[in-house]
Amino acid sequence: MSAWLKLKYVDEETQLISWRITVSAMLVTLLFLAMLSRAFYLQIVMHDHYSTLSQSNRVKVVPIAPTRGLIFSHDGVLLADNRPSFSLEVIPEKTDDMDKLLAQLTPIMNLNESDISQFRIRLKQKRRFESVPLVFNLSDDEVARISVDLHRFPGVDIVARLNRYYPLGANTAHTIGYVGMINEEELKVLDASNYSATSHMGKLGVEKAYEDILHGKVGYQQVEVNAQGRVVRVLDRTPPVPGKNIYLTLDLSLQNLAVQALAGQRGAVVAIDPETGAILAMVSSPSFDPNLFVNGIDSKSYNEYLNSPEIPLLNRVLQGKYPPGSTIKPMLGLAALHYGIRSFADTTWCPGWYSLKGSSLRKGDWKKDGHGHTSLGRAIAESCDVYFYALANDLGIDRIHEWLYQFGLGQKTGIDITGESAGLLPSKQWKRATHNESWYPGETLNIGIGQGSILVTPLQLAVSTAAIASRGKVMQPRLFAEARDPVSGKVVKEGEPERIQMISNTEDEWSKIILAMNDVVHAPNGTARRISEGANYLFAGKSGTAQVFSLAQDEKYEASKLAKELHDHALFIAFAPLEQPKIAVSIIIENGGGGSANAAPIARQLLDNYLNRLEPIETPVTYETADLL
Amino acid sequence: MKQQTFFERLHLDVPLLLGLLLACIFGLVVLYSASGQEINTVYQQAFKMILAFGLMVAVAQISPTQLARISIWIFLSGLILLVLVLVMGYIGKGAQRWLDLGVFRFQPSEMMKLAMPMLLSWYLAEKTLPPTLSQTVMTIMLILVPVLLIVKQPDLGTAVLVGIAGFSALFVAGLGWRYLFGMIVLAASLAPVSWLFMYDYQRQRVLTFLDPAMDPLGSGYHIIQSMIAIGSGGLSGKGWLNGTQSHLQFLPERSTDFIFAVVCEEFGFTGVVLLLSLYLFIIYRGFHLAMNAQQSFGKILGTSIILTFFVYILVNIGMVSGQLPVVGIPLPLISYGGTSIVTLMIGFGMVMSVNTHRRFLSD
Numbered sequence: 001m002s003a004w005l006k007l008k009y010v011d012e013e014t015q016l017i018s019w020r021i022t023v024s025a026m027l028v029t030l031l032f033l034a035m036l037s038r039a040f041y042l043q044i045v046m047h048d049h050y051s052t053l054s055q056s057n058r059v060k061v062v063p064i065a066p067t068r069g070l071i072f073s074h075d076g077v078l079l080a081d082n083r084p085s086f087s088l089e090v091i092p093e094k095t096d097d098m099d100k101l102l103a104q105l106t107p108i109m110n111l112n113e114s115d116i117s118q119f120r121i122r123l124k125q126k127r128r129f130e131s132v133p134l135v136f137n138l139s140d141d142e143v144a145r146i147s148v149d150l151h152r153f154p155g156v157d158i159v160a161r162l163n164r165y166y167p168l169g170a171n172t173a174h175t176i177g178y179v180g181m182i183n184e185e186e187l188k189v190l191d192a193s194n195y196s197a198t199s200h201m202g203k204l205g206v207e208k209a210y211e212d213i214l215h216g217k218v219g220y221q222q223v224e225v226n227a228q229g230r231v232v233r234v235l236d237r238t239p240p241v242p243g244k245n246i247y248l249t250l251d252l253s254l255q256n257l258a259v260q261a262l263a264g265q266r267g268a269v270v271a272i273d274p275e276t277g278a279i280l281a282m283v284s285s286p287s288f289d290p291n292l293f294v295n296g297i298d299s300k301s302y303n304e305y306l307n308s309p310e311i312p313l314l315n316r317v318l319q320g321k322y323p324p325g326s327t328i329k330p331m332l333g334l335a336a337l338h339y340g341i342r343s344f345a346d347t348t349w350c351p352g353w354y355s356l357k358g359s360s361l362r363k364g365d366w367k368k369d370g371h372g373h374t375s376l377g378r379a380i381a382e383s384c385d386v387y388f389y390a391l392a393n394d395l396g397i398d399r400i401h402e403w404l405y406q407f408g409l410g411q412k413t414g415i416d417i418t419g420e421s422a423g424l425l426p427s428k429q430w431k432r433a434t435h436n437e438s439w440y441p442g443e444t445l446n447i448g449i450g451q452g453s454i455l456v457t458p459l460q461l462a463v464s465t466a467a468i469a470s471r472g473k474v475m476q477p478r479l480f481a482e483a484r485d486p487v488s489g490k491v492v493k494e495g496e497p498e499r500i501q502m503i504s505n506t507e508d509e510w511s512k513i514i515l516a517m518n519d520v521v522h523a524p525n526g527t528a529r530r531i532s533e534g535a536n537y538l539f540a541g542k543s544g545t546a547q548v549f550s551l552a553q554d555e556k557y558e559a560s561k562l563a564k565e566l567h568d569h570a571l572f573i574a575f576a577p578l579e580q581p582k583i584a585v586s587i588i589i590e591n592g593g594g595g596s597a598n599a600a601p602i603a604r605q606l607l608d609n610y611l612n613r614l615e616p617i618e619t620p621v622t623y624e625t626a627d628l629l
Numbered sequence: 630m631k632q633q634t635f636f637e638r639l640h641l642d643v644p645l646l647l648g649l650l651l652a653c654i655f656g657l658v659v660l661y662s663a664s665g666q667e668i669n670t671v672y673q674q675a676f677k678m679i680l681a682f683g684l685m686v687a688v689a690q691i692s693p694t695q696l697a698r699i700s701i702w703i704f705l706s707g708l709i710l711l712v713l714v715l716v717m718g719y720i721g722k723g724a725q726r727w728l729d730l731g732v733f734r735f736q737p738s739e740m741m742k743l744a745m746p747m748l749l750s751w752y753l754a755e756k757t758l759p760p761t762l763s764q765t766v767m768t769i770m771l772i773l774v775p776v777l778l779i780v781k782q783p784d785l786g787t788a789v790l791v792g793i794a795g796f797s798a799l800f801v802a803g804l805g806w807r808y809l810f811g812m813i814v815l816a817a818s819l820a821p822v823s824w825l826f827m828y829d830y831q832r833q834r835v836l837t838f839l840d841p842a843m844d845p846l847g848s849g850y851h852i853i854q855s856m857i858a859i860g861s862g863g864l865s866g867k868g869w870l871n872g873t874q875s876h877l878q879f880l881p882e883r884s885t886d887f888i889f890a891v892v893c894e895e896f897g898f899t900g901v902v903l904l905l906s907l908y909l910f911i912i913y914r915g916f917h918l919a920m921n922a923q924q925s926f927g928k929i930l931g932t933s934i935i936l937t938f939f940v941y942i943l944v945n946i947g948m949v950s951g952q953l954p955v956v957g958i959p960l961p962l963i964s965y966g967g968t969s970i971v972t973l974m975i976g977f978g979m980v981m982s983v984n985t986h987r988r989f990l991s992d
Contacts, residue, residue: 013758016803017928021920024801024932025913028939032909035946036902042860042950043898050860054874 062223065197066216067162067486069243071176071206073252074278074481079172080207085163086138088146089131092123094155101153108146109135114298131159136295164200164207164294168252170287171259174315175250175479177205177417178290194218197240200294206248206479209417213483213493216243244483244492249278257609258283261602267570267589268316270462270477271606274575274584276497277466277475279415280610281585282459284316318420321455322588325544325595326383327573328404328450330468330513332391333376335403337509341394344512347373350386354445356393361442363389366545377512381519381526383543385449392448397439400447401427406503407464408474409456414500415477424455451547461573461586467503468517469540469575469584471510474501514540518578521600528572528596531604539576539607543595546571567591572599576607583610640689640985642918648911649962649977653678653970655904656963662870663884663891663965670884670965677967681974688978692986693927696979697754700747704771707744710737711778738779738787739972743979745775745791746933749798754926759803768799769812783828786944786957793940797933802925838954851881852951859893859950866897884965886957889949904963912939915977918984927983934976941969 042050071080088109095101102116111134119134134156138146143158150156164179166172179200182190186201195201197218202208219240224232251271258269262285271281288305292298305313314320336342352370355362365371365385371378379387392400405411410425424430426447428439446452456464459477467474480495505513517540519525521532527543546569570592575584585603592598636643657671657678664670714737749768753760760768772795779788800809824832837852858874867873872894875883883891892900912935919931941961947953949960959969 013925014928016758017801017925017932018920020801020803021916021928021932024797024936025916028912028936029909031939031943032905035943035950036905038946038950038952039859039893039898039901042856043862043893043901044864046860047863050857051863053857054861 062221063193063197064219064221064237064240065199066218066240067242068164068179068200069214069216069483069486070245071214072245072247073250073255074248074280075252076247077252078167079176079248079250079252081165081167082162083165084160085136085165086143086158086160087133088135088138088142089133089157089159090119091131091155091157095153098123101156104153105134105156108149109142111135114300118296131157133159137163166290168256169289169291171256171283172250173205173287173290174284174317175205175248175282175417176290177207177209178203178293179207180293181296203293204419205417206246210246210480210483213246214243217241242486245486246483247481248479249273249276249280249481249495250282250479251280251610253613254281254606254610255283257281257605258602259285259287261605262589265589265592266310266316267587267592267599268320268458269585269587269602269606270317270458271583271585271610272462272466272475272477274466274469274473274475274581277463277477278481278495278497279477279479280583281606282317282479284314284320286310286312288312315419316588316590317458318415318417320457320588320590321421321423322458322569322571322590323452323454323546324409324450324456324461325546325569325571326385326450327461327465327542327544327571327586327595328447328454329380329383329388330517330542331404331407331464332388332395332400332448333380333513333516334468334503334505334509335395335399336376336391337512338403338505339395339399342376342391344376344509347375348379348384348387348390350374350384352386354386354389356441356445359442361445363445377516377519378525380513380516380542381523383520383527388448389445392444393441395444397426397428397444397447400444401425404454404464406474406501407467408500409454409460409464413457413459413463413477414498415459416480416495420459421457423457423460424453426453450544458586458588461571461588462584465573465575465586466581466584467501468510468514469581471507471514472503472505473499474503476500514578517542521574528600530596531600535604535608537576537607537611538578539574540578541572541574541600541603543600544571544573545569545593545595548591564591567593570595570598572596572603574600574603574607576611582614583607637985639686640981641686642914642981642984645911645914645918645977645981648907648914649682649974652904652907652911652962655907658869659888659892659895659963660884660965662872662895663875663888666870674965674967677970680967681970684971685974685978685981688975689981689985691979691982693922693924693930693983694986696747696930696982697751697926700744700751703740704744704748707737707740708775708778711741711775713737715778715781736968738775738782738784738791739968741775741779741791742787742794742937742972743934743976745772745794746798746930746937747979749795749802750926750930750933753798753802754924754929758925759805760799762808765799765804765808768795772796772799783831784957785831789944789956790937790940790958794933794937797936798929801929801932801936834955838951851887851955854880855887855890855949856951858890862894862897862900864898866893866895866900869895871895886945886955886959886964887949888964889946889960892963908939908942915980918980922983923987924983931980931983934980938973938976941973 068082070078070082073079090101092098102111105111115135119132123132138158146158166176166178180203181199182195182201194217198215202211202214207214217240220238221234222236223234254271258271258281262269262283265285267285269281269283270279272279292301337344350365350371352368353362353364363385366383370386371382371384374384374387376387378384404425410423412420412422431437431439443452447454463474463477476498478495482491482495483493484491518538520543521528521539521541523529528541548566548568568591570589572587572595573585575581585606587599587602589599657675660674661668661671749771752771753764753768756764772792776788776792779791854874858872858880861867861874872891874880874894875891880887880890892904915935915938916932919928919935922928922931938961941958944953944956944958945960948955948958959966961973962970
């Protein structure tokens with residue numbers, strides 16, 4: 001049979017199926033071409049692109065965190081350390097049943113709900129093969145306890161990490177500050193590559209201010225990794241550059257002494273080297289434990305700090321604002337001499353009160369019977385209020401503002417840690433701007449004795465005291481002494497003393513005011529004469545008592561009838577020795593009562609401690625009183 | 630009557646057999662590399678292949694008449710087992726595809742890949758072709774019931790293949806073009822609705838497919854890594870055992886569903902052309918055998934089996950090269966795993982059977 005005939009007998013059904021199979025074959029061919037062209041596109045056209053991706057896929061650059069620089073006091077005591085601390089960590093992928101594991105670990109490690117919930121948060125942020133900390137800072141006892149059972153828990157291990165630790169804890173907390181875990185906000189502003197391996201950064205104090213010196217430079221490891229990110233082998237390594245060690249100007253024994261002196265009280269102590277502005281001690285009391293903040297403080301402790309009426313988290317040195325009280329008087333005395341308002345010998349009649357001409361306002365002196373005919377020297381030594389009411393009235397608020405501003409009041413001192421307040425130095429302009437009122441002459445009288453709207457920080461008070469001590473040099477206070485390379489020990493950066501202002505009084509004017517301050521502590525009529533007893537050096541001081549709340553004109557202040565928080569603040573400023581002073585201090589004790597009684601003894605302790613360590617001083621010393629001139 | 634050769638007596642088609650053998654050997658070569666040079670994995674797979682070839686030879690001995698006769702029973706028992714798996718899945722609380730028969734585990738949905746074209750070929754070939762409207766509707770019902778049961782497991786990949794097997798049979802049997810386009814339009818318009826019935830992980834796969842860069846370290850990771858593997862292979866590839874993507878474990882599922890990316894990376898575009906040519910040869914030979922089957926049943930069955938085989942390739946390569954969403958469909962004859970190769974070879978056994986069993990009524 002011929003082929004043609006054969007075809008003719010093929011029925012319609014077969015023809016239909018054959019046609020459909022042919023269509024299928026055509027379709028298949030078409031789609032194969034599509035697959036081929038896709039492969040052609042990816043493999044030939046886009047080859048370079050994917051080849052690059054493939055290369056970078058294989059080699060990963062893993063950053064290595066640098067070791068943070070240490071912080072020392074000037075006398076070489078370690079204030080911020082990196083300590084290996086043991087933490088209990090869990091690798092999720094090696095654990096079959098996380099809930100069961102946590103349940104088993106709970107009795108051994110005394111885990112509480114907050115431990116576990118914090119762990120679960122961390123767990124979500126890590127990949128399955130990464131170790132997740134469960135408990136930080138294991139004690140030796142805890143390490144021993146869990147080590148016995150460790151074999152029962154695959155994937156659980158004790159890991160040593162470097163943790164920031166502050167050996168002196170609360171004693172230096174407000175100054176050193178602390179490091180904490182980097183949060184998302186900070187991540188946006190940080191140098192992303194330099195911090196790519198770093199988990200903590202300075203959040204407060206020196207830790208924050210000198211972050212760039214302390215942090216160091218990130219290192220890198222070129223590693224070959226697999227898709228899970230697991231390192232197969234290390235190809236290359238650029239070691240990190242550790243952060244520099246910082247030496248502060250702090251004198252630790254002075255610092256510790258100040259801490260002890262303020263123990264149990266609310267207040268602040270600042271000690272400065274008047275020549276250089278170097279801060280020798282800086283204490284705000286009460287304080288807090290900075291170690292709690294390093295790995296994230298638990299909310300209970302944090303709320304305790306936050307809600308405490310003592311406000312331990314407030315750095316009173318930088319942020320506490322107090323009326324300076326009578327500590328302002330030496331500066332106003334200098335103003336009187338400078339502007340020629342008074343000569344040193346000019347006297348003011350003090351009957352125990354002062355009244356403004358043409359006004360019913362009558363301001364009392366702290367001494368009811370009055371000081372009699374009072375010269376500037378005696379006015380400072382005895383802290384005569386009436387003298388300074390009259391002086392302030394004659395100076396006028398504008399000159400007072402201009403003068404005190406030179407001493408650094410009403411402006412930030414520029415200390416090298418952040419967060420300081422500018423205090424408040426009132427002026428007519430300020431009154432108009434903030435209260436939309438004109439300045440009343442009566443207000444000037446209050447400023448004359450450091451009351452009213454004027455507010456200073458303990459740091460400002462110390463800086464201005466140092467300026468008197470150095471006879472006009474207003475130095476920028478600073479904590480930074482030097483930075484040293486941790487390996488070679490070489491000094492890589494030094495703190496430079498910086499003068500912000502030079503106050504233009506004559507040598508004679510300086511000497512007289514300083515002698516008047518000397519009278520405060522040494523003269524028989526000085527307000528703080530008791531603290532000079534047995535002193536083997538001469539020193540100058542000025543007490544201050546700042547009213548916390550205003551008494552009505554005829555009301556009498558009686559401490560026993562007032563609640564503690566309404567008691568006067570006790571203030572004292574001092575410096576020593578008289579010639580070439582080495583130390584200037586400011587002390588504020590909140591609601592501490594009178595400055596000469598409560599704050600002044602602390603000043604004496606600090607001066608004794610510091611000066612006697614510097615060089616042995618010959619006893620006894622004689623002094624001349626300013627009032628006799 | 631002509632003297633029968635050895636292979637003719639065994640009802641085997643030599644070109645197809647050679648094509649399949651070549652593909653399997655190529656598969657073992659790639660698997661050795663993809664498995665990280667685990668020779669034991671290759672031995673295991675080789676053993677499964679030998680078993681599968683044995684089953685193919687066995688099935689080839691069954692005549693198309695017998696296949697048609699048993700098709701309804703196979704289909705029905707497959708259906709019952711699917712329901713059973715689902716019920717047990719509910720009890721076991723989770724995805725359930727397997728029936729544990731003690732000795733070996735058995736996947737009823739896999740069985741449906743063959744039961745479906747068998748039943749439909751029988752159902753359609755019984756009547757005159759092309760099928761009438763009511764027959765078409767009935768056929769679609771027969772397709773949808775098992776497909777939906779498999780979707781419910783959930784096993785989207787197998788459901789697609791079983792559905793394709795069914796529609797291939799309907800197409801080859803002469804489904805009117807109007808109906809065909811109508812169904813395509815209907816399916817396309819229903820596609821968004823299916824979103825509502827998807828599981829979260831399935832939705833994720835679709836989203837990832839639409840934009841792999843959306844989550845490059847999460848679910849988009851597979852696709853991105855596999856495209857890097859394919860693209861970096863270039864014209865001649867990085868060489869056997871030298872694929873960095875696969876050996877550094879950047880590539881997921883590299884010895885199973887994503888093995889095509891290993892082929893691309895190590896053998897380059899050249900390897901792709903070779904593999905696709907081999908596949909095309911198998912498909913053409915399969916079509917040739919089906920077209921030359923004696924009865925309509927055999928023609929329809931053979932073609933739909935071959936078309937299903939093609940869809941395996943299309944969907945797998947499509948997903949590995951980032952053109953289709955990820956569904957669990959292996960690269961036929963190459964991917965590691967016993968289930969698919971056994972099913973495929975039984976299917977090829979049927980293709981050989983429909984061509985080689987001939988009744989000579991008169992000469």
